[in-house]
Amino acid sequence: MSSRIEQLIDEIEEYIDGCKYQPLSNTKIIVNKEEIDELLRELRMKTPDEIKRYQKIISNKEAILNDARAKAEALINEATIHTNELINEHEIMQQAYAQANEVVKMATQQAQEILDNATTEANNVRMAAMQYTDDILANVENLMNQTMKTTTDHYESFMNAMNHYSDIVNANRVELNPPEADKFVGEDIPDAPAGAGGGASDGLNLDLI
Numbered sequence: 001m002s003s004r005i006e007q008l009i010d011e012i013e014e015y016i017d018g019c020k021y022q023p024l025s026n027t028k029i030i031v032n033k034e035e036i037d038e039l040l041r042e043l044r045m046k047t048p049d050e051i052k053r054y055q056k057i058i059s060n061k062e063a064i065l066n067d068a069r070a071k072a073e074a075l076i077n078e079a080t081i082h083t084n085e086l087i088n089e090h091e092i093m094q095q096a097y098a099q100a101n102e103v104v105k106m107a108t109q110q111a112q113e114i115l116d117n118a119t120t121e122a123n124n125v126r127m128a129a130m131q132y133t134d135d136i137l138a139n140v141e142n143l144m145n146q147t148m149k150t151t152t153d154h155y156e157s158f159m160n161a162m163n164h165y166s167d168i169v170n171a172n173r174v175e176l177n178p179p180e181a182d183k184f185v186g187e188d189i190p191d192a193p194a195g196a197g198g199g200a201s202d203g204l205n206l207d208l209i
Helices: 004-018 033-087 090-176 179-184
Strands: none
16 A cells, blocks of 8 residues: 555656646746645655654564564573473483483574574664654655756746847837937928828837837
């Protein structure tokens, strides 16, 4: 069963995939700020809980080792009791010693195997939990970087458009007030020929705005 943080990452990816592209672009998308902020806010709230859960898994290493130690001690105690019972049988004293040594040796070997297996299992659990947590944080980092890049691209596109429109407005103002018009101040301006148009504003390219 996937965690809530994985579900949130999937939802954010689906949301980004479902966003419309900007006009004349196949890489830049239009993002609803409120929707993406809500998903990121829940992601930030859930991330600490997920990390705590995996820290709890890592702490189970000690519980696994303690359980293995308890089993090993119980096995050795049982072997010791059995050894004492054999020693108390005087008629089989020599056999009792031999059997006791063998039992203790086997018990010690089994106890060591239990501890080794428990240690390996605990380390595997710890490494898997750490790797999984790191993968989740990497996905969160990539998502944040993508969001910041999208925001920067939108700002740069907006500023480029504003500069373009400013140039158009300035050009139209120059057409309305050409510098050479100053030399006609105080002079009679001849009537325009018939059919020449209605004045300077007739040639103004206002469609550019």
